[in-house]
Amino acid sequence: MLVVQKFGGSSVANAERIKRVAERVWRTRQAGNEVVVVVSAMGDTTDELIDLARQVTSDPSPREMDQLLSTGEQVSIALLAMALQALGAEAISLTGAQAGITTDGIYGKASISAVDTRRLKEELAAGRIPVVAGFQGLAPNGDVTTLGRGGSDTTAVALAAALQADLCEIYTDVEGVFTADPRLVPEAVKLPAISYDEMLELACLGAVVLHPRAVELAKIYQVPLRVRSSFSEDPGTVIKEEDDMEKKRVVSGVAHDLNVARIGIFDVFDRPGIAYRLFSSLAAENINVDMIIQGMTRDGRNDISFTVSRHELPQALKVVEKVKEEIGAKGYTYDDRVGKVSIVGAGMITRPGVAAAMFEALSREGINIEMISTSEIKVSCIIKEEEVPRAVKALHRHFGLENLGDKE
C-alpha cells in the first residue's frame, strides 16, 4: 500500500516529537507499505518568522515573506529525515521544489498547479522514504511560493492524488472528527467515517481538524483521507465518498463557530445591482463574507444582513459606511457577540423536517435564532454568543449523536 502521512506543526514541535513521528513512519514502512511523508514547520516557527519580519518592516513584500517562511518546513524535513536515518530507514528530505511541486506563483497563497512525480517515484523505487516540505512549491519564475492556510494538508492530498496513493493520513493533535467539540459536549463521540461533503461543511463551520481546501481536493481526486492523532494509536476518522450507510445518517455532527460578527443594513433600495455593489466592495477589501440573508421587499425597500469574521468587522464597517448612501441604506447595526451553530449530515437531502427539528430543539431551550442559512447537507443558525454552548449540547442530544461512535 502507498500511504502519504502528513504531520502538523504540533506533531514535530521539538526533537523528542520528531523522533516519535519517525518511529511511526518507520513502523508503517516496516509493515510493508511505501510511505511519503509531508511535514509542517515545527510548532511556532512560522509565527516566530512572521514576528521577525514585523520587527524589520511593517509591510514585508509577499515574495520575501515566502522566501522567509518556506525555511520553516525545510528545517522540519531535514530533521525528520535525520531521525528516520537514525532508526535505520533510508530517508531523503525534499523541498517542495525538489519534490516536483509547482504552483501558480501567487506569493503567500499559491495554488498547486502540478506535481511532477518523477523524483518521488525514483526515491520510492530506490526504497527510500521521501520527506516532503508541506506548504510550499516552486513558482514558474523559480521563486519559492507558500500555499497559505491549510497548505500542508493540501500538499499531502495533492501528492496522494498525483501518486495515486491508497491512503492519505493527516496526523494532528485530536483523535479524529467528533460529533461536536468534546470541550463543549462531553458525550460527543468520534465518528469512524464521514463523507467528503460532510467534512467540508464541518470544516467550514468551525471544526478546525482539517482545512476545507484539502478536503475539496481530496474529494475531486477521490483520495481516501484518515484524520488521526500523532499522540495515540486510535485509528481516527476516515473521510471518503459517501455510501449508503452514511446516507442514512441524517445528522453527523454539530459544529459551532464563535469567530462571527453580524452586520445588518436597513432599508436599502430594492433594485438590481445593490447586492453586487455592497458585496463587491467588501470583496475588494478581501473581506470574507459568510452568511448573507436578504428579507422580503417592503415598500420598495430591503434589509440585508451578513456575517464576517470578528477581526474583519472594523474593516467591513468602513466599507459599509463608504457605500451606504449609494445603496440607499437608512442605517445599519452590528453585533460581534453572536455565534453560529450548525448541524451537518449527508442524509438531510432525502429527509425533510431536519431544519424544523433543529429549530424545535433551540426553541425548547429558549434560544432565539437571529439568522438562518441552509444548504443541502447543513443548517446554520446565528444565535447569541453566550447561548452557543447550550445550543450545541441541546442539538447533540436532540439528534442522538452520542450513538454514532466507533462501531465500524
Place this chain on the structure above:
Amino acid sequence: MLVVQKFGGSSVANAERIKRVAERVWRTRQAGNEVVVVVSAMGDTTDELIDLARQVTSDPSPREMDQLLSTGEQVSIALLAMALQALGAEAISLTGAQAGITTDGIYGKASISAVDTRRLKEELAAGRIPVVAGFQGLAPNGDVTTLGRGGSDTTAVALAAALQADLCEIYTDVEGVFTADPRLVPEAVKLPAISYDEMLELACLGAVVLHPRAVELAKIYQVPLRVRSSFSEDPGTVIKEEDDMEKKRVVSGVAHDLNVARIGIFDVFDRPGIAYRLFSSLAAENINVDMIIQGMTRDGRNDISFTVSRHELPQALKVVEKVKEEIGAKGYTYDDRVGKVSIVGAGMITRPGVAAAMFEALSREGINIEMISTSEIKVSCIIKEEEVPRAVKALHRHFGLENLGDKE
C-alpha cells in the same frame, strides 16, 4: 562602481542590526554604485540548528545537515531584502541556487565550481539590489550544499570575481587587520593595506578576521578586498596585490594561535616512507597537521615533531599509537600547553636576518623556542602557552609595528 558587500552573522544578529545593514547598503547604492549583498545566517542560528540536529541524532547525514543549515542564510536574505525595501530600495533575495552558484556537490564542505551570473546581471540591470545567501550553492544533483568554514566570505569573493566587481567589502565586527591582536597588544595598530600573501599567512596563523580560503580565491582572481566593521565608518584594511610600498615593510604583523598541541616521536627509523606512513595515517583520519619538524639523523634514527589542533590531539595520539611500531618509534610525548607566535611580512623575502631578529627578541624575554618553521614571508615559533602574550608584545615592539598605522 560595482561593489559586493558581505555581512557576517554578528552584523545581522537581530532585526535592529539588519536594519542598520540595510541603511549602509542603501547609502552605497545611493552614492551611485551597483551593489550585490552577501549575508551569513543571523547570529547563532547555525549553532542552534546544529544543536537541534544533535538532539535528533548523534550522526546526522551530511546531505540533511546541508538541507537544514542552508535555511539560516535563507532567513537572513529575506529579512535584509525586506529591510531594504522598507527604505525604498528595490531589492530581491536570492538563495545560492537562485544566484547561479553551483558547487562540486560535496556536502558540508562544497567548493564553488561555477557562478552563472545571468540572473544577477538581470537584477542589477533592472536596478535591483540582489541579496544573496552566503555559504551555499546548488549541487549537480539538485541538492543544497553548504561551503563549510569561511563559506560566506568565499561566496562574496566568488561573486565579485564572476561579476568582475571593483571591490569586495567584508563587513565584520573588527575594524580591519591589525598588527597584532589588540587584546594582547594595546599598541597594535590597524593596517591601511596588506597584500594577499600576508593576509593569507595571518589568516592561517590565527588572525580570524578573514578565512584563508576567501583570501586565496581573491588572490587568484585579483579581487580587491576591504575588511571593515559594520559598526563604524572606519575605512578598514584593503587587501590587494603587493606593491613596492608594501614590499618594503619587512614585518606587517604578529599573529598568535593558542589552539595548538605538539607531538614528538623519538627515534623512528631513518629510511624512506616513514614520514609518508605517519602523515598519511593522520590524513586518513582527517587530522590537520600544521608544523612538521624532522631533526638531523643520529645513529640511523630520527626524531619527528608536529603540531595539530588541540581538539584533534586525542585522535592524533590514537594514530601514533597504532603506527608507532611500524615506524620503529621508541616512544612519544605530547604537550597541549603550547602556543604559536608568528611574524608575517612580504618584505622578509629580500631581507635576511628577520628570523634571527625574532629569535633575539624572544630570547631577551627569556622565552624558550620549542619548534621553528619558516616560509618566504613568515616565521613561526612554538613556545609555552603562558608565554604567548609576552612574546606577542615583545615582537610587536621589537619590529616597531606601532608605526604602521593608518597613514595612507
